[in-house]
Amino acid sequence: MAPPRVISLVPSLTETLFALGAGATLIARTRYCVEPVGAVEGLPVVGGPKDPDVDAIIQLRPSLVLMGVEENRREDYDRLRAAGLEIFPARVRSVADVPPVVVEIGRRLGTLDAARAIASEIEGAAESVVTFVADVQRQAEQGLLHVFCPIWRDPWMVASQGTYLADVLRRVGLPSLLHHPEAADGSAYREVELDEIVEVDPGLVLLPSEPYPFGPDDRDEILSWPLRASRERQVHLVDGRMLTWYGARTASALHALSLLALRWVGAEDEPKTAPPTIH
Known part of the structure; x- marks a missing residue:
C-alpha cells in the first residue's frame, strides 16, 4: 500500500500531524501552517485556509485533504470533492469535539496509538x-x-x-x-x-x-x-x-x-x- 499523501488546510491540524508522528505524510500546507517551526518550511504552499489554490491541490494528487468546517470554505470543499479527492472535514465547536477528531485522523494515517494518547x-x-x-x-x-x-x-x-x-x-x-x-x-x-x-x-x-x-x-x-x-x-x-x-x-x-x-x-x-x- 502506498504511503499517505496529505495536504492540510488547517494550521492546527498541520501541527497535530507532526505530534502524531505523521509529519512525513504531509506534502503541502497553507501559508498559515507555520508549526512546528523547522519542520514545515520546505513544504509547498497551496494558498490560505480561505483562499486555497484548488487547482494546485488537485494536481498534487493527495490521498487525503484535511479541512475544517469553520476554517475553510464550502465552495472549496465542493470543488475538491468533485475532483474525487478524499477529504476529512473536522467539525470542532468545543473542546469535547477535539479528541474524536484526533483519533479519526490517527486511524486514517495509521498512528492510532499516538492519537489515542493525545486524545486522552x-x-x-x-x-x-x-x-x-x-x-x-x-x-x-x-x-x-x-x-x-x-x-x-x-x-x-x-x-x-x-x-x-x-x-x-x-x-x-x-x-x-x-x-x-x-x-x-x-x-x-x-x-x-x-x-x-x-x-x-x-x-x-x-x-x-x-x-x-x-x-x-x-x-x-x-x-x-x-x-x-x-x-x-x-x-x-x-x-x-x-x-x-x-x-x-x-x-x-x-x-x-x-x-x-x-x-x-x-x-x-x-x-x-x-x-x-x-x-
Missing part, C-alpha cells in the same frame, strides 16, 4: 481544569467579571457561544456576555458595537494574536475606553493559538490559560492540584 491527554486536562478554575469562577462571579475577547476589528467581532474559542474561555472560568448563541444564519461570529461593549462593561479584555493580529496600539486604544477592564489595566495581549488551535495544542492551552485566568482575576492562592503540563 486532552480529556484529562479538560477534566482537571473543571476543579482547577473553581477560584476563577468564584471570583469572576463575585466581581461580575465578564470578558471581551474580539477576533477582529473594523468592525469589532466576537465568537458565538457555539465555537471552540468560546468553549475554551468558558472552561477556564472566563465567561462573556458578548458570546451570544449562534446566529440564525449559522454564522459563528457577529459584529459588536462599542456601545454594546461599554454596556456589558467587561472586567477583562483579551486581545489574541490571531486571526486578527492585535498589538500594543490596539491595547492602548482600549485602555482609553470607559470600561472596568481599562480602569483596572486588565487589557492583555495573548497568544491566539491558545484560543483557536485545536488538536495537539489543546491540553497545554487549557493548562496555560487556567493559570493566566487565576492571575487575571487576582486569585490569592493557587489550587493545590494543577492540571498537568502537556507537550
